[in-house]
Amino acid sequence: MPPFWIVIRQLVEIEEQMATSKKVITREEWEKRLNDVKIRKEDMNKLVMNFLVTEGYVEAAEKFRMESGTEPDIDLATITDRMAVKKAVQCGNVEDAIEKVNDLNPEILDTNPQLFFHLQQQRLIELIRNGKVEEALEFAQEELAPRGEENQSFLEELERTVALLAFEDVSNCPVGELMDISQRLKTASEVNAAILTSQSHEKDPKLPSLLKMLIWAQNQLDEKATYPRINDLSNATLEDPTV
Amino acid sequence: MPSATVNNHRPSELLSRLASSEPEVKLRALREVKNQIIGNRTKKLSFLKLGAVPAVAGILADSADDVIDCNNNNCNVNNNINNILVQSAAALGSFACGFDAGVQAVLDAGAFPNLLRLLSNSNEKVVDAGARALRMIYQSKLAPKYDFLQQKNMEFLISLLNSENENVSGLGASIITNSCETSLEQKALFDAGILRRLNSLLECGSLSQKDASLESLASIFKNNSEVVSKFAGPEIERPLGSIIDLLKDRYPRTRLLACMCLIVIRSTSPNLLQDIGIKSKLIHILIELLDDPGQVGDEAPFAFSSLIAQKEDLQKLALEANAIDKLHHHLQKGSLHPRRYEGILLALADMCSKLESCRSKFLSLQVLNLVTDALTVDSADVRTAACICLKSVTRSIKNLSAGYFINEMVVVPLVQLFLDPSTSVQVAALGAISNVVVDFTTHKCIFVQCGGMKQLVQLATSMESAVRSNALWALKNFVFLADNRLKESVFSELTASLLSSLICDPEPSVQEQALALVRNLVDGCINSVEFMFAEDGLILGAIGRQLQSTVKAEIGIQGMYALCNVASGNEFHKEAVMHQLFPQMVDKNQSFMINFLQSNDSQLRTATVWTIVNLTCRSSPGAFGRLVKLRNAGIVSQIKNMVNDPCVDVKVIKFMFWSFFFIFFFTFLINLISIFVEQLRVRTVLGQSMAFGDN
Numbered sequence: 050m051p052p053f054w055i056v057i058r059q060l061v062e063i064e065e066q067m068a069t070s071k072k073v074i075t076r077e078e079w080e081k082r083l084n085d086v087k088i089r090k091e092d093m094n095k096l097v098m099n100f101l102v103t104e105g106y107v108e109a110a111e112k113f114r115m116e117s118g119t120e121p122d123i124d125l126a127t128i129t130d131r132m133a134v135k136k137a138v139q140c141g142n143v144e145d146a147i148e149k150v151n152d153l154n155p156e157i158l159d160t161n162p163q164l165f166f167h168l169q170q171q172r173l174i175e176l177i178r179n180g181k182v183e184e185a186l187e188f189a190q191e192e193l194a195p196r197g198e199e200n201q202s203f204l205e206e207l208e209r210t211v212a213l214l215a216f217e218d219v220s221n222c223p224v225g226e227l228m229d230i231s232q233r234l235k236t237a238s239e240v241n242a243a244i245l246t247s248q249s250h251e252k253d254p255k256l257p258s259l260l261k262m263l264i265w266a267q268n269q270l271d272e273k274a275t276y277p278r279i280n281d282l283s284n285a286t287l288e289d290p291t292v
Numbered sequence: 293m294p295s296a297t298v299n300n301h302r303p304s305e306l307l308s309r310l311a312s313s314e315p316e317v318k319l320r321a322l323r324e325v326k327n328q329i330i331g332n333r334t335k336k337l338s339f340l341k342l343g344a345v346p347a348v349a350g351i352l353a354d355s356a357d358d359v360i361d362c363n364n365n366n367c368n369v370n371n372n373i374n375n376i377l378v379q380s381a382a383a384l385g386s387f388a389c390g391f392d393a394g395v396q397a398v399l400d401a402g403a404f405p406n407l408l409r410l411l412s413n414s415n416e417k418v419v420d421a422g423a424r425a426l427r428m429i430y431q432s433k434l435a436p437k438y439d440f441l442q443q444k445n446m447e448f449l450i451s452l453l454n455s456e457n458e459n460v461s462g463l464g465a466s467i468i469t470n471s472c473e474t475s476l477e478q479k480a481l482f483d484a485g486i487l488r489r490l491n492s493l494l495e496c497g498s499l500s501q502k503d504a505s506l507e508s509l510a511s512i513f514k515n516n517s518e519v520v521s522k523f524a525g526p527e528i529e530r531p532l533g534s535i536i537d538l539l540k541d542r543y544p545r546t547r548l549l550a551c552m553c554l555i556v557i558r559s560t561s562p563n564l565l566q567d568i569g570i571k572s573k574l575i576h577i578l579i580e581l582l583d584d585p586g587q588v589g590d591e592a593p594f595a596f597s598s599l600i601a602q603k604e605d606l607q608k609l610a611l612e613a614n615a616i617d618k619l620h621h622h623l624q625k626g627s628l629h630p631r632r633y634e635g636i637l638l639a640l641a642d643m644c645s646k647l648e649s650c651r652s653k654f655l656s657l658q659v660l661n662l663v664t665d666a667l668t669v670d671s672a673d674v675r676t677a678a679c680i681c682l683k684s685v686t687r688s689i690k691n692l693s694a695g696y697f698i699n700e701m702v703v704v705p706l707v708q709l710f711l712d713p714s715t716s717v718q719v720a721a722l723g724a725i726s727n728v729v730v731d732f733t734t735h736k737c738i739f740v741q742c743g744g745m746k747q748l749v750q751l752a753t754s755m756e757s758a759v760r761s762n763a764l765w766a767l768k769n770f771v772f773l774a775d776n777r778l779k780e781s782v783f784s785e786l787t788a789s790l791l792s793s794l795i796c797d798p799e800p801s802v803q804e805q806a807l808a809l810v811r812n813l814v815d816g817c818i819n820s821v822e823f824m825f826a827e828d829g830l831i832l833g834a835i836g837r838q839l840q841s842t843v844k845a846e847i848g849i850q851g852m853y854a855l856c857n858v859a860s861g862n863e864f865h866k867e868a869v870m871h872q873l874f875p876q877m878v879d880k881n882q883s884f885m886i887n888f889l890q891s892n893d894s895q896l897r898t899a900t901v902w903t904i905v906n907l908t909c910r911s912s913p914g915a916f917g918r919l920v921k922l923r924n925a926g927i928v929s930q931i932k933n934m935v936n937d938p939c940v941d942v943k944v945i946k947f948m949f950w951s952f953f954f955i956f957f958f959t960f961l962i963n964l965i966s967i968f969v970e971q972l973r974v975r976t977v978l979g980q981s982m983a984f985g986d987n
Contacts (some may be wrong), residue, residue, distance in 0.1 A: 148327050155382045156424060158331040159389040163586060165331035195334040201627035246543070249499035 074276040076289055094119040096256060103245065103254040105132040123250055127153070131244045138237035143172040150240060157247050164243050166196050166203050170210055171236045174227055177213050185214065303328075303335075303342050310347050315372050318351065322379040330386045340397055345387055349401035352380040356406045374413075378421040381410060385425030388432065395432040404429065404436065411452075411460065423459035430466040438471035440480050453489045458498050465490065465504035469511045478516045487512065487523055494534040499543055506538065506549035510556045520561045532557065532565070539577055544588040548581055548595060555599050568609075574599055575610050579618050582636075593619070593635030597642045604646050616643055616653045623662045630671035637666060637677035641684040651688040655696070660685065667705040667721075672714040679709065679720030686727035697728045698738060707744040715756050722751065722762035729770040736770070736778060745770065749785045757799035764794065764805035771812045776819055783813060788826040792834035800844050807835065807850035814857040821861035829868060832858065836872030840884055845893035852888065852899035859906035863914050866907055870918055873903075874925065883925045890930070894939030901931070901944055910954045919955055928952065 094117045101110040102121050107128040110121055130153050137146035147168055150157055158165045169192055176185035189211055197204035209224050216222035226232065242252040260282055267278055277287035306328075309321035325344060329336045339345075355376045384403050387394035398404070407429075410422025429435045439445050452464030468486070472478060481487070490505040490512075497505065513520050524532050535557075538550035551574055558565045565571075578599065581592035596615075600606040610616075619636050622628070628636070640659065644651045654660070663685075666678035686697050697703075706728065709721035725748075729739055739745060748770070751763035767786075771779050783791075794806035810831060814820050824832045839851045859869045873885060888900040904922065908915050922928055935945055 147330075148323075151327050151330050151382070155326065155330055155386055156389070156428075159386055161586070162331065192332070195332075199333070200629060205627070246499065251542070 072274040079277045100254040100256045135237045141175045326383040345397040346401040349403035374415045377418045381421035381425045385428045388428040395434045423463045427463045427466045430470045438467045440477045462504040465508040468508035472511045482519045510553040517561045544584045590632040593639040597639045601642045620659045634673045634677040637681045641681040644684040675717045676720040679724045682724040710747045719758045726766040726769045761801040768809040788830045792830045795834040804846045811854040845896045848896045856903040910951045
């Protein structure tokens with residue numbers, strides 16, 4: 050029945066057209082729509098404060114508090130303490146960092162065996178870095194070996210760390226990454242996260258996840274429309290839509 | 293060379309500095325003790341052994357007194373004292389953190405009341421340290437029990453919970469979690485309005501406050517449906533909403549505690565939280581929490597077990613959510629923390645406890661190999677859990693009959709665990725073997741060859757009643773439907789005297805299993821009945837005595853079935869049973885048979901009826917005499933009352949009546965015939981005499 054086939058073909062063509070032709074939104078249209086979105090100033094300020102607090106920029110947070118009147122959701126003094134701990138680990142003063150954490154809240158290391166082990170491991174690494182072989186061995190035996198007995202995965206990590214002692218050139222050995230500065234940063238961020246958690250605070254600032262959501266939403270939208278996209282996140286410039 | 297500073301850190305040296313009269317030296321020593329023991333169990337123990345706890349507690353006591361003495365005097369002095377208070381409280385708190393020996397030492401040193409005094413200190417840091425230390429103590433079972441029923445205690449608790457300081461309010465919650473046990477205490481806490489406060493902490497408290505109130509809510513709800521229904525009552529807009537919301541919390545520990553709290557509510561009030569949505573949500577969250585590398589992941593499988601235990605619907609849902617695959621996956625990873633290892637095995641045990649579909653999944657994934665590996669690990673708890681898991685999986689009749697479990701891989705390590713130093717492992721291993729030895733006629737020799745049978749007999753004489761009872765259980769299953777040769781070897785190993793003494797064991801569970809073993813031993817061919825008559829019928833006498841005196845239905849059931857099997861033998865055997873049922877010196881009391889027939893336990897009634905059936909079986913010549921005895925004891929009329937008993941099979945009763953009828957009828961017939969024969973003889977004699985007379 051020819052008329053029937055004609056109808057079907059027409060329908061299919063319309064469908065195809067709809068699928069291929071994306072909606073185009075011009076810059077003016079887009080900006081007009083953006084202008085209609087209202088975001089409260091206080092919310093923006095809170096977002097900034099959250100970033101400063103979580104990342105530990107205490108002076109900036111203090112200034113921002115005075116200028117914008119935004120109250121941080123945490124005692125700013127604790128940020129100073131937290132940053133001092135973080136910095137101590139980053140500089141390799143692990144023992145100092147442990148004492149500071151314990152002053153801040155003795156529960157953190159008492160209830161977090163993994164973090165405690167990693168700090169002790171970092172201490173061992175620093176002893177090896179400073180060439181204190183005998184002290185390192187004694188420390189590994191007295192402080193770390195009992196932790197290895199309690200936990201198999203600790204034992205494996207301990208073995209890897211002690212292996213450092215077997216090499217002449219530690220930075221070029223199979224376990225050399227332990228000596229790297231990134232290991233310190235890893236441990237430091239672990240302590241930082243644990244302190245934040247103990248203060249009922251998120252481990253990560255909200256701003257990065259907001260940006261992630263922006264990118265995700267743009268990717269979703271790309272399938273349906275052409276619009277002024279933000280590619281340069283740091284300047285948030287709108288690109289002209291490519292038709 | 294070890295440096296001098298390391299020596300300076302030695303515990304003994306530190307301890308002597310604690311005793312210094314210089315406040316500065318003392319403070320530094322305190323701080324160092326604290327820093328050495330935090331997170332370090334071995335250090336805690338070595339300081340404990342050196343007597344550090346009484347030393348620190350002494351410093352705390354002295355300084356707490358000093359605070360009062362020099363109140364408002366000298367700010368500097370007080371500052372120093374406060375530092376000492378903070379450090380000593382923190383050290384004591386760390387001794388008590390997750391370490392029962394430490395808690396005991398802190399309590400023994402009399403530090404508890406002094407820590408309480410710190411809560412009313414004007415310095416926030418001192419209050420904080422004191423509350424934290426007390427919270428650590430209240431996380432242990434050794435903490436002094438808090439009496440909620442005293443008015444002033446309840447007021448103090450409310451003041452703690454209302455505190456702005458999160459350690460103080462957390463302490464309040466920990467006290468509830470620790471000490472709230474009875475329904476009276478739960479009710480008192482509810483009446484005092486504590487739940488409202490805990491609920492508000494759930495909704496807007498800090499992380500630790502949320503966690504603490506979830507735990508204490510669970511302890512107030514536990515097994516108290518009245519409190520739960522009031523808390524989730526109609527006057528609340530969204531019942532349990534605050535707890536359900538926390539299932540989505542970003543902290544794994546909070547999610548776990550919310551799950552645990554809801555599981556308690558579910559098991560307390562079976563009408564709450566029954567929709568499929570919440571069930572599968574709980575399952576999914578708990579499975580996901582297994583991935584947590586820390587303590588939460590260790591505890592998650594235990595919570596999962598408590599959710600699905602005994603609940604087929606949840607086990608089915610969990611199977612659909614691939615729970616067995618996930619648990620298997622974690623087990624495969626190896627090098628597990630013992631607590632997590634144990635939890636995963638127990639979760640698998642609960643998954644496989646009821647549904648054959650779960651067991652097939654378990655076997656198809658070859659999880660069995662990993663579980664048998666766990667039988668030989670260091671931790672006793674893990675070995676126990678592995679046995680419990682095996683026990684659960686070996687309930688699969690299909691695979692048992694296929695002989696899937698009776699191989700060296702399973703049997704040999706299990707038998708080795710019979711001699712495990714830990715009683716709980718022994719008991720669990722016996723439990724598992726009890727299932728494994730059931731119903732496999734061809735492979736039983738493996739068990740005998742590896743010495744399993746002899747060991748079971750030895751364990752039947754263990755000092756631990758649980759071991760005795762489980763060993764008998766395993767033997768019972770071992771001789772179930774076994775051939776006579778095997779039974780003979782078991783019996784000669786056991787001996788009549790041991791068996792009869794086990795029947796009279798002080799522990800009822802042992803008595804029950806011993807009687808059940810006799811029941812299975814005697815079951816089957818007539819030769820096995822002869823076991824009962826070894827050593828002048830020692831065993832039979834023991835059964836009779838036990839039946840006379842017992843008040844427990846379980847023991848009655850097994851004893852009656854044992855006698856029932858004996859009564860299936862020949863005339864001599866039946867009479868011997870009668871002798872036990874109706875001893876010569878009958879006192880005025882009615883026969884225990886009547887009590888059994890009137891028992892609430894349908895199994896006991898059935899067992900007794902079957903024994904009577906075997907005794908009065910119409911093919912045996914002595915049946916009539918026994919029937920008369922039974923009638924005289926009032927048992928026949930008791931059975932007549934049981935025609936409408938819904939639990940005892942009507943066919944059995946009808947069959948028995950036919951037996952009775954036949955016996956009476958034939959006896960009547962025989963009497964008739966004998967009268968007729970007598971008359972005939974008389975007539976013949978008369979006829980003869982007449983004939984003689986005629987002659």
